[in-house]
Amino acid sequence: MNRPPHRPLSLDGLRAFEAVARLLSFSAAAEELHLTQPAVSRQIKSLEEELGAALFHRATRRVDLTSAGQALLRVVAPALARIDTSVRQIRMSRSREMVSVTTFPSMASLWLMPRLTDFERSHPGADIRIAATDRLIETDDFELDVALRHCRPEKAPAGSERLFPELLTPVIGAALHQAIARGEAPPLATPADLAQHTLIEMDDGTPPAIALGWGAWLGAEQLGHLAPRRWITLNFTHQQVQAALAGHGVALARLALVHEMLARGDLVEPFGPAHRQPVPWLYWLVPLAGAGEPPRPEVQAFMAWVRAQAVLTRVAIGDVPDAETEALPD
CATH class of the missing domain: 1.10.10.10 (Winged helix-like DNA-binding domain superfamily/Winged helix DNA-binding domain)
Incomplete structure (x- = not known):
């Protein structure tokens, strides 16, 4: 043998x-x-x-x-x-249009899915397949058409297109905000008041979890020594947001993913825009078509739609040149 x-x-x-x-x-x-x-x-x-x-x-x-x-x-x-x-x-694909997208779970839950109805309305014949995973994918993966990723610029795959930047901001749910206003919960007027509250942290064991966590934000506010009343630690960003919405404490949110919740009043920035902190992570659109092979029409349409939605997000978080506002989608 x-x-x-x-x-x-x-x-x-x-x-x-x-x-x-x-x-x-x-x-x-x-x-x-x-x-x-x-x-x-x-x-x-x-x-x-x-x-x-x-x-x-x-x-x-x-x-x-x-x-x-x-x-x-x-x-x-x-x-x-x-x-x-x-x-x-x-x-x-021989009989149906199909767009296969990979992204990380929190972007799928907080940014992509709430907007997807708009794309479905204009492209009713296109099937959408979303693979939500934190696993880095190969850019020549035949099964996927588009990736939406989150990383530092030097880690972005070749051909990546910048969508919008990362800004971190503390947020609380509307119910906790109202309880504070009524005097039923400790005040939250300055960052130092966080010592009287529960902080909701993300800890998935990756380097970004440290750089984008409370420790870095508090350090930049000269409060590196602050100890909150207690911690709630979760695996994903969207879980942090859900916990804040439910009134469990203060989450350190990613502004690009929650700005619509802030606009609706579901979430509140207790310290306002002045305490938003930029970090060197960005969100990216990564085309995954095979070498020398142009994207199918439905994939091109989806990427164009993502770009248009990214412009709206940049406007909402204050990261857009004046010329870009002249070409906002309807």
């Missing part, structure tokens, strides 16, 4: 291997694949000969993966899943 280590592996049998490994049964895999059990056994045997290693421990009524089988499954299972996803999208 020895084979040269550089010899390419034939892909025949990988589907059968994945089914047997997942179901731990040759007969169940054969039924799922609409093959006979001997046919599945032959494919697995051929694959083992190609690899030069056994993939399964075979017993009378039991099948278990060997260490080699476990190692192969870790690679094969996600690869087959991606292939299946791509095939579905290719088949769907």
Whole structure:
């Protein structure tokens, strides 16, 4: 069974291997694949000969993966899943318009989804697929058309377009604001008053969580020593905002993602615009079309819509040249 280590592996049998490994049964895999059990056994045997290693421990009524089988499954299972996803999208794209977008969960929840009805109204035939993840994606990922990302300029992928900057501002929910006004909660007139309140913090274990957290904001306000009444720590920015809306304390919000809530009065800036702090992170639009391949019309339309919405956001947070206001979308 020895084979040269550089010899390419034939892909025949990988589907059968994945089914047997997942179901731990040759007969169940054969039924799922609409093959006979001997046919599945032959494919697995051929694959083992190609690899030069056994993939399964075979017993009378039991099948278990060997260490080699476990190692192969870790690679094969996600690869087959991606292939299946791509095939579905290719088949769907032959008859339907499709825009696949990746972004991080908080931008999806706080910025993209509240605005998406506007795009759907003008493009009723386009299906939208949103993959909300904090995992950095490859810019040549065939399954995706557009990425909306958040990073420092030196970390932005090639071809990225600046959407809007990051400004941090403390916010509270309307109910807490009213309770403070009635004297039913401690005052919150100056940043030093935060010591009497609960601070809602984001901590997802990433460097931005530190640079965009309360520690940095308080340090810039010469309050690095301040200890709040208590902390509430959450994983995502949108959870911070939800906690503030529910009246649990003071969140350090990202202005670009919450300015509409501030305009409606759902959230309140207790210290006003004067205590907004800029940080060197920006929001980006990243086209993901294949090299030399122009985006499909619906993808071009979506990116144009994102750009127009970004102009509105920049105007709302005070980050727009005068010339740009002359071309605001209707």
